[in-house]
Amino acid sequence: MDDRNHQKIFSPRNGNRRAFLVRWVQWTLAATAALFLYPLFRFAGFKPPRRPRLVDVPAPLPASGTHTSHDFLLFATEDGGARAVSRICTHLGCRVNYLQDMEYIECPCHQSRFTSEGVRISGPAERNLPTFAVTQKVDSEGQVTAYVVHL
Numbered sequence: 001m002d003d004r005n006h007q008k009i010f011s012p013r014n015g016n017r018r019a020f021l022v023r024w025v026q027w028t029l030a031a032t033a034a035l036f037l038y039p040l041f042r043f044a045g046f047k048p049p050r051r052p053r054l055v056d057v058p059a060p061l062p063a064s065g066t067h068t069s070h071d072f073l074l075f076a077t078e079d080g081g082a083r084a085v086s087r088i089c090t091h092l093g094c095r096v097n098y099l100q101d102m103e104y105i106e107c108p109c110h111q112s113r114f115t116s117e118g119v120r121i122s123g124p125a126e127r128n129l130p131t132f133a134v135t136q137k138v139d140s141e142g143q144v145t146a147y148v149v150h151l
């Protein structure tokens with residue numbers, strides 16, 4: 001190799017070109033990896049929408065007009081239907097109870113109080129209790145046989 005060719009190959013200008021090519025290949029590989037990995041990560045984090053859980057409560061409700069289950073309180077309404085209110089307190093998630101004598105729902109943890117409609121009365125909870133849709137199962141004679149709570 002003569003001296004002129006040696007200078008041409010190892011000149012600083014060629015070094016810049018090589019560094020540019022290396023960087024270009026690195027960025028291209030990174031972009032390609034991101035292009036393939038992004039959909040994979042999105043798929044891995046995908047959660048299908050939750051299907052509502054249906055809970056049957058046999059009718060009629062107890063004489064008190066209230067049914068207490070693990071997840072909800074079911075109250076008989078004046079129109080013959082029922083209303084379901086969550087038992088999970090909106091403050092820190094304790095399980096609330098319905099106080100029949102006082103006619104309100106109270107949280108045992110910090111004494112937040114709610115109406116039987118789930119509307120906040122007092123206490124540290126700032127939001128109302130969630131409510132759930134309730135449908136009825138009727139027999140062939142039109143009698144309500146069960147209330148179905150859609151959790």
Ligand code: FES
Nearest residue numbers: 089091092107110
């Ligand atoms: S968790 Fe119910 S009031 Fe705090």
